[in-house]
Amino acid sequence: MPSAFSHAFVGAALGALFRRPGPPARFWLAGASCAAAPDLDVIGLWFGVPWGSMLGHRGLTHSLAFAVVLGGVVAALLFRAPAWRGHRLAAWLFLSLATASHGLLDAMNAAVTGIAFFAPFDDTRYFLPWRPIPVSPFGLRFFSARGFVVFQVELLMIWLPAASLAALAWTARASRESRR
Numbered sequence: 001m002p003s004a005f006s007h008a009f010v011g012a013a014l015g016a017l018f019r020r021p022g023p024p025a026r027f028w029l030a031g032a033s034c035a036a037a038p039d040l041d042v043i044g045l046w047f048g049v050p051w052g053s054m055l056g057h058r059g060l061t062h063s064l065a066f067a068v069v070l071g072g073v074v075a076a077l078l079f080r081a082p083a084w085r086g087h088r089l090a091a092w093l094f095l096s097l098a099t100a101s102h103g104l105l106d107a108m109n110a111a112v113t114g115i116a117f118f119a120p121f122d123d124t125r126y127f128l129p130w131r132p133i134p135v136s137p138f139g140l141r142f143f144s145a146r147g148f149v150v151f152q153v154e155l156l157m158i159w160l161p162a163a164s165l166a167a168l169a170w171t172a173r174a175s176r177e178s179r180r
């Protein structure tokens, strides 16, 4: 997997596509958390869930169905205030996209196990044909020499494109608003 930091960054960056004027910090935090959340499935490994099962790592929590459900639940919980009326669907879409970005990035990973995009309906594991992102060391081992090398690759392959996308969305919106 890419590191949790990179997943979280992409999740927050996607928010730039959906930003409404002055969204609170929780808007960005929710996107970042949704994008990092699928890897909580490693908890199952500690409890003996077999590697490669649908509930195992890169299984159900990395699926598109999970992204839609998690996005909906978080949107319903965090964006309940009347100020979000008319924007809740966009928030749902944003949070689902952020969650789904996790599986997509993982599928670009030079890892052994693919992503069960269509779980729970089909537990086939998928990779993208292009897998330039090296596997980041798990947990605290991220803070090691190898972890740092991998993180540099992630900065180039993940952070840079995500930041560019966010900057592009911002510029486009700013120029649209200044023309009004």
Ligand SMILES: [Zn+2]
Pocket: 001, 038, 039, 058, 062, 102, 106
């Ligand atoms: Zn993952």
